[in-house]
Amino acid sequence: xxxxxxxxxxxxxxxxxxxxxxxxxxxxxxxxxxxxxxxxxxxxxxxxxxxxxxxxxxxxxxxxxxxxxxxxxxxxxxxxxxxxxxxxxxxxxxxxxxxxxxxxxxxxxxxxxxxxxxxxxxxxxxxxxxxxxxxxxxxxxxxxxxxxxxxxxxxxxxxxxxxxxxxxxxxxxxxxxxxxxxxxxxxxxxxxxxxxxxxxxxxxxxxxxxxxxxxxxxxxxxxxxxxxxxxxxxxxxxxxxxxxxxxxxxxxxxxxxxxxxxxxxxxxxxxxxxxxxxxxxxxxxxxxxxxxxxxxxxxxxxxxxxxxxxxxxxxxxxxxxxxxxxxxxxxxxxxxxxxxxxxxxxxxxxxxxxxxxxxxxxxxxxxxxxxxxxxxxxxxxxxxxxxxxxxxxxxxxxxxxxxxxxxxxxxxxxxxxxxxxxxxxxxxxxxxxxxxxxxxxxxxxxxxxxxxxxxxxxxxxxxxxxxxxxxxxxxxxxxxxxxxxxxxxxxxxxxxxxxxxxxxxxxxxxxxxxxxxxxxxxxxxxxxxxxxxxxxxxxxxxxxxxxxxxxxxxxxxxxxxxxxxxxxxxxxxxxxxxxxxxxxxxxxxxxxxxxxxxxxxxxxxxxxxxxxxxxxxxxxxxxxxxxxxxxxxxxxxxxxxxxxxxxxxxxxxxxxxxxxx
Amino acid sequence: xxxxxxxxxxxxxxxxxxxxxxxxxxxxxxxxxxxxxxxxxxxxxxxxxxxxxxxxxxxxxxxxxxxxxxxxxxxxxxxxxx
Numbered sequence: 001x002x003x004x005x006x007x008x009x010x011x012x013x014x015x016x017x018x019x020x021x022x023x024x025x026x027x028x029x030x031x032x033x034x035x036x037x038x039x040x041x042x043x044x045x046x047x048x049x050x051x052x053x054x055x056x057x058x059x060x061x062x063x064x065x066x067x068x069x070x071x072x073x074x075x076x077x078x079x080x081x082x083x084x085x086x087x088x089x090x091x092x093x094x095x096x097x098x099x100x101x102x103x104x105x106x107x108x109x110x111x112x113x114x115x116x117x118x119x120x121x122x123x124x125x126x127x128x129x130x131x132x133x134x135x136x137x138x139x140x141x142x143x144x145x146x147x148x149x150x151x152x153x154x155x156x157x158x159x160x161x162x163x164x165x166x167x168x169x170x171x172x173x174x175x176x177x178x179x180x181x182x183x184x185x186x187x188x189x190x191x192x193x194x195x196x197x198x199x200x201x202x203x204x205x206x207x208x209x210x211x212x213x214x215x216x217x218x219x220x221x222x223x224x225x226x227x228x229x230x231x232x233x234x235x236x237x238x239x240x241x242x243x244x245x246x247x248x249x250x251x252x253x254x255x256x257x258x259x260x261x262x263x264x265x266x267x268x269x270x271x272x273x274x275x276x277x278x279x280x281x282x283x284x285x286x287x288x289x290x291x292x293x294x295x296x297x298x299x300x301x302x303x304x305x306x307x308x309x310x311x312x313x314x315x316x317x318x319x320x321x322x323x324x325x326x327x328x329x330x331x332x333x334x335x336x337x338x339x340x341x342x343x344x345x346x347x348x349x350x351x352x353x354x355x356x357x358x359x360x361x362x363x364x365x366x367x368x369x370x371x372x373x374x375x376x377x378x379x380x381x382x383x384x385x386x387x388x389x390x391x392x393x394x395x396x397x398x399x400x401x402x403x404x405x406x407x408x409x410x411x412x413x414x415x416x417x418x419x420x421x422x423x424x425x426x427x428x429x430x431x432x433x434x435x436x437x438x439x440x441x442x443x444x445x446x447x448x449x450x451x452x453x454x455x456x457x458x459x460x461x462x463x464x465x466x467x468x469x470x471x472x473x474x475x476x477x478x479x480x481x482x483x484x485x486x487x488x489x490x491x492x493x494x495x496x497x498x499x500x501x502x503x504x505x506x507x508x509x510x511x512x513x514x515x516x517x518x519x520x521x522x523x524x525x526x527x528x529x530x531x532x533x534x535x536x537x538x539x540x541x542x543x544x545x546x547x548x549x550x551x552x553x554x555x556x557x558x559x560x561x562x563x564x565x566x567x568x569x570x571x572x573x574x575x576x577x578x579x580x581x582x583x584x585x586x587x588x589x590x591x592x593x594x595x596x597x598x599x600x601x602x603x604x605x606x607x608x609x610x611x612x613x614x615x616x617x618x619x620x621x622x623x624x625x626x627x628x629x630x631x632x633x634x635x636x637x638x639x640x641x642x643x644x645x646x647x648x649x650x651x652x653x654x655x656x657x658x659x660x661x
Numbered sequence: 662x663x664x665x666x667x668x669x670x671x672x673x674x675x676x677x678x679x680x681x682x683x684x685x686x687x688x689x690x691x692x693x694x695x696x697x698x699x700x701x702x703x704x705x706x707x708x709x710x711x712x713x714x715x716x717x718x719x720x721x722x723x724x725x726x727x728x729x730x731x732x733x734x735x736x737x738x739x740x741x742x743x
Contacts, residue, residue: 242694267699268709275714464721506722512707
């Protein structure tokens, strides 16, 4: 199982340290000095990332006319705490060096220390305003394990149905409002005008389903703020958030999430309003899967090299999501059973091979490193936990043993440059997103559901009749992992989410018929002793864990690992860069440009944005007066709850950002 | 105006305000996901939900409910069922 961690499986299936094995990263591993030597004096890699004479330009200390430094901040289209630095050889059309930089310290781990454990649900929820329920649910699951308490079946289904609806919103948002504009006609006219002409003359193979006659029409539809696809998606995000609100009370940051279930009032109209919107989502899922198939197949066929944009080795990790209340009991020792009963299977894929679907193996294989981050190492003190609750050895770099020690300092691409950390599984980089969720679920073939059928090499989704006839969609496991397959996977993920909503609706009706409408079980906080829990859930972008330790009734340690922590990881102690950085370095420069001034870096952006970087935090709000509407923060503090200094409305800010792109 | 369901209007400078024209008022916009307690027991709520579903959904649901139950019955139980 583990190739790099000093762990050996015993006959009873548990793990022990290998003879003389140690988790500590010492001089036998690559030191920072050695890595700098490689970065600055090493030989050129296959993808042209580094060259002999690149030291000065990487550091930015000397001008080098051959190479072009690019700083993109923010990367996402909303607001940003993710910046990206790349060094590009415009003649060779290659990316020589790339660094993803989380520019803000969010600090929830520090904020939560010493607080009442119940605070964790509401406070950690604010880690993201886009995926504003995933952290609440993940936190409540960590508490369920620590207390312990188990939710009733209707509570589990309400959570699943609320989450699946939130993902319908989240993934639609990314596809059409954040990543989609990279393929819009207005963008293509600037960066790939010949390709746009070809697109306008190319019939869309599935026009009869999604309604766009040509690929050019799809690109026109993706034009920001005015394209009909962009606007339809915007309204679908509203409908899906309403579905989430019906199950979870409100969205984002639902206040009904608690250990032991939810506290939502689920009345007759909750279900009928939910179904009305779900019916529409079935057709949305059908259209979007075929639409993105058409768009990405066009790009792959007509833009040579596009298959390398954002390309990353096929290494993925996911925690799985959507519990079966007949199996879920919140116990760590049973986590492999309830994890494998989920409607999206947990797992790890390395070099295209599924190596585990067990949550306990996913857990003990996790470590976090801070060699290139604005934190101090914490392993100078004895570790709190040498083993997991199941008795398996834990690394001192494991989240339950991690201590957050922020150490802000200047940015150096050679040394420390990000507030992100470097999570590794079995000391290897992993990426996560909806495509990883589908990929793992397809290979695992664990899901047993009449509408969602993994086949080992793909997944079939049976979407019921709505305005469009019933359809079976099939997502095939791709042969490479790149921007195109991330976006295609996200489009097919809508079918998965819609069918989880559907399954939940049927299950909820069955529970009502049997008189089982309880949504919550009581819990109490133990006021003495040490209690541990971990929430394994997923965000819109995949993998999510919250590791919690309660000591004498208050939080002693709280550690969150998000999907973007994995994806935006800096270089770790074993020399591997994170997925954003590797994806950028593998990206060829395909755009049309005459001179350096015309260069837009769109290919790098397409690669990075295909991951759906979850680093922005925006606040849209109604003012108390009720007439002035939206304020969006652009300059942010910890979780981004400050106003833009110019007090610009969202539209203006958005237009400026789009213009800047 | 690019948003036809959300009652927001933007002026020439991009400032957003709630729209006060048309039938969709602020109240409508905010109320459309309001859920009131139905004071029904679970079984009565089941009946009420089913009654309010569109016919197409009912046909579809009754078909898949049977199929779903069959799948559920053949589902392999875990070694350590809760």
